[in-house]
Amino acid sequence: MAKTDIGPPNYKNFLPPVIQKNYGKWKHHEILKPGLLKHVAESGDELYTVRVGSGRLLSTDHIREICEIADKYCDGYLRFTSRHNVEFLLTDKNRVDALIAELKSKNYPVGGTGHSITNIVHTQGWVHCHTPATDASGPVKAVMDELYDYFVTMKLPAHVRIALACCLNMCGAVHCSDIAILGIHRTVPKPDHSRVPNVCEIPTTIASCPTGAIRPDPKTKSVVINEEKCMYCGNCYTVCPALPLADAENDGISIWVGGKVSNARSAPMFSKLVIPYLPNNPPRWPETVAAVKNIVEIYAKQGRKHERMGEWIDRVGWERFFRLTGIEFTDKHIDDFTLAPNTFRTTTQFKWG
Numbered sequence: 001m002a003k004t005d006i007g008p009p010n011y012k013n014f015l016p017p018v019i020q021k022n023y024g025k026w027k028h029h030e031i032l033k034p035g036l037l038k039h040v041a042e043s044g045d046e047l048y049t050v051r052v053g054s055g056r057l058l059s060t061d062h063i064r065e066i067c068e069i070a071d072k073y074c075d076g077y078l079r080f081t082s083r084h085n086v087e088f089l090l091t092d093k094n095r096v097d098a099l100i101a102e103l104k105s106k107n108y109p110v111g112g113t114g115h116s117i118t119n120i121v122h123t124q125g126w127v128h129c130h131t132p133a134t135d136a137s138g139p140v141k142a143v144m145d146e147l148y149d150y151f152v153t154m155k156l157p158a159h160v161r162i163a164l165a166c167c168l169n170m171c172g173a174v175h176c177s178d179i180a181i182l183g184i185h186r187t188v189p190k191p192d193h194s195r196v197p198n199v200c201e202i203p204t205t206i207a208s209c210p211t212g213a214i215r216p217d218p219k220t221k222s223v224v225i226n227e228e229k230c231m232y233c234g235n236c237y238t239v240c241p242a243l244p245l246a247d248a249e250n251d252g253i254s255i256w257v258g259g260k261v262s263n264a265r266s267a268p269m270f271s272k273l274v275i276p277y278l279p280n281n282p283p284r285w286p287e288t289v290a291a292v293k294n295i296v297e298i299y300a301k302q303g304r305k306h307e308r309m310g311e312w313i314d315r316v317g318w319e320r321f322f323r324l325t326g327i328e329f330t331d332k333h334i335d336d337f338t339l340a341p342n343t344f345r346t347t348t349q350f351k352w353g
């Protein structure tokens, strides 16, 4: 029978032969130097991985060049990681140095492994999405330019993972990164009463609000938003495009720290708010760059070997974190959301009843 829904092709068809052959039978890996990994299989087979950072939004010319380099050294085998890094995979140890030399000569940053700051994973930003409170690629470029040295070396106490999400939907899983740059809105949506009745379904729009801030207005066949209740999450805008939320003056960036996905030594952690608001300041985002760099540098000095940012803060205490970094503690840091007792006491592993 003809197949009508075949789905994506099986990823196993695209694995490099050495990975297919040793599938599930890898013994260990080591990081030989920044940007160079060696995986050894039980059979003794070896796989070398050279990791370089990408500019995240790539031109087709640039992708072609990356593919040509992979054809030349790696029989075409390369992969893009979820942090926008590019990994060249090769089995011939003797070609590794030449590959790295060519990459460096073409200004590819080789690194992003181990105790480094690897590329920043980011969401879509002003380029693509409809709800961003900030740009994505712009602040990330500015921050990574400043932290470049931490990409090509492995001199930090542990991994530092930075993520950016341009609104609270947090596509980029910023809640579990050592440092999170998160776009925030600070003003209520502005209903366009001439469009709401035509493009939106009133009951679904009302139901979309987590705080019950929206009520119908039968007179205008539109809706009214209660400013006191609204928390600027933008959920209603996703449902009803006639409730735009973007505000050129008041949208901006917040900084969160201490999250991690890893289970090693301590439970995974969620990031916590440390800077409630920084202005959107393109094209070089000086306030955001300075804030992130300050946190990284204090952690680099204070953290113990293998201690992730959240573990360091847990050890020294949040009071000390704020004192050491010089970040001001304000009323905005206090979570007064109705469900705060639940969110306070929740980790990915454990929850108080």
Ligand code: HEM
Binding pocket: 081, 082, 083, 084, 085, 118, 121, 161, 172, 173, 176, 261
């Ligand atoms: C068995 C489960 C998982 C596997 C095998 C896995 C594997 C990976 C790999 C290979 C990367 C790329 C690293 C790089 O590009 O340098 C990555 C990145 C990432 N993963 Fe996972 N992952 C898993 C589960 C999760 C879960 C449950 C979450 C979130 C709740 C998550 C969030 C992330 C994030 C945010 C990144 C980018 C940050 C980073 O590189 O540290 N992952 N993951």
Ligand code: HEM
Binding pocket: 081, 082, 083, 121, 169, 170, 171, 172, 173
């Ligand atoms: C409105 C909600 C969301 C949208 C529209 C969305 C969309 C996307 C898109 C388009 C990507 C890029 C995929 C690619 O590179 O091909 C992505 C990546 C990612 N998303 Fe989401 N996502 C959403 C919610 C979430 C949530 C809630 C989480 C985590 C709890 C999450 C975790 C991630 C991670 C870790 C990545 C990076 C992995 C990668 O680049 O391959 N997303 N998302």
Ligand code: SF4
Binding pocket: 123, 124, 125, 129, 130, 131, 132, 133, 165, 166, 167, 168, 169, 170, 171, 172
């Ligand atoms: S984080 Fe928000 S604004 Fe940014 S791409 Fe995701 S949904 Fe869109």
Ligand code: SF4
Binding pocket: 188, 189, 208, 209, 210, 211, 212, 213, 214, 225, 229, 230, 231, 232, 233, 234, 235, 236, 237
């Ligand atoms: S922005 Fe969020 S809290 Fe405010 S009205 Fe819309 S859904 Fe409700």
